[in-house]
Every structure is written in structure tokens, then in C-alpha cells.
Amino acid sequence: MADVNINATIRKEFGKGASRRLRREEKIPAVIYGHGSDPVHVELPSYDMMMALKTPNVLIHLDVDGDKQLVIPKAVQREAIRQFLVHVDLLVVKQGEKVQVEVPIHIEGELAPGQNLLEHVYNSLPVEAEATHIPESVTVSVEGLGAGDSILAKDVKLPGNTTLAIDGEETVIQVLAAQAEEPAAEGAEGEAEGAE
Numbered sequence: 001m002a003d004v005n006i007n008a009t010i011r012k013e014f015g016k017g018a019s020r021r022l023r024r025e026e027k028i029p030a031v032i033y034g035h036g037s038d039p040v041h042v043e044l045p046s047y048d049m050m051m052a053l054k055t056p057n058v059l060i061h062l063d064v065d066g067d068k069q070l071v072i073p074k075a076v077q078r079e080a081i082r083q084f085l086v087h088v089d090l091l092v093v094k095q096g097e098k099v100q101v102e103v104p105i106h107i108e109g110e111l112a113p114g115q116n117l118l119e120h121v122y123n124s125l126p127v128e129a130e131a132t133h134i135p136e137s138v139t140v141s142v143e144g145l146g147a148g149d150s151i152l153a154k155d156v157k158l159p160g161n162t163t164l165a166i167d168g169e170e171t172v173i174q175v176l177a178a179q180a181e182e183p184a185a186e187g188a189e190g191e192a193e194g195a196e
Contacts, residue, residue: 004061006061008032008064010065022043027043027045029043029087030090031090034093053073053076057134060073069092072093074090094131099128099130100128100165103138104136107140108139116175116177118174121172125166127162153168
């Protein structure tokens, strides 16, 4: 799991105008919350935060004006078109504490020969893990699976100290038979031509 160090500053201005000014200065507004403490409004360097968020469930060592805290991103808002960061919610965590996160699922292997489609019921798996040891991803093998086969949540191998946060009987991946398109009825084509 990746650890990142980021410096933050307490925010003194609030509202849309203040947030826009921050973004022009290549900073983003964020809120730190958790452990029963009052939310703390901060500003973060936009580039550093964007790079940190390239790693799912990144553990951030945040220095807020000299006060050091461990946090993980809980909610990230991005601009719809250009995808730049708009706002981030950060959750305070402590070493040894368990947190619930979603871990990306990586697929490996080849399906059985045939016209089969792989359906991802879940793209990421909800798990509970120690805050300082969150897995970056889980790997699922689809080697040799054919139409009608599926992989359940309980079948996914998880690293130690990580448990499922969903029912083990939930389908995570399933293999579907590809549907062949039915040729259009010849009579219908003739009628369409006659209508023209």
C-alpha cells in the first residue's frame, strides 16, 4: 500500500467564490473528519492530491499546519468534463483500526473457447481491512470459465487481515453466452423498401 506525504493549510474562507479562488491557485478545498472530532476545513495542493489519488485507497500522512494525521480519501468530487479535482473528503484513521473500503478487482486468465462475455457485477470489492494495510487490488482468475459460470465474493482470495464487507454469496463476475443477432425478417425489409 502506498503512503504519501501532503502538507495542508487550514481554510479561512468558505463558499463558491473562495473555492474558485483556491482552484485558480492550484489548490483544492477538503474536509477532514472522523473519530468524533469536529470537521476541519483545509486546502490541499491540487497536483499532489491528484497524484496521490492515482493509487486506490491511498494512505496519506497529512501535515495540517504542524499537526500530523493519517487519513484516507472517502469521497472525491471531480469536474464532469475535464475531471479536475473539485473537493475531497478525508477520513482520519489510526494504526490498527479497521476501515471499510472498496478494492479494485483485476481479472487474469482466458475464458473457455467460444462466444462468451465476461460481466463484472462488481468492479471493486467492498472489504474491511486495517487502515495501514489496505490492499491495492484483488486478483480474480477466470481461466477456463464458460457460459453460466460465476465467481462469488467468498471465492475471491483476500490478503491476511482483510475480510469481505458483503455477503459471500454475492456474484462478483459471471460469464454469459454471447447472443447472436437475429437476421431481420425478409418480409419486413421488403415492406420498408415499398414504403420508400
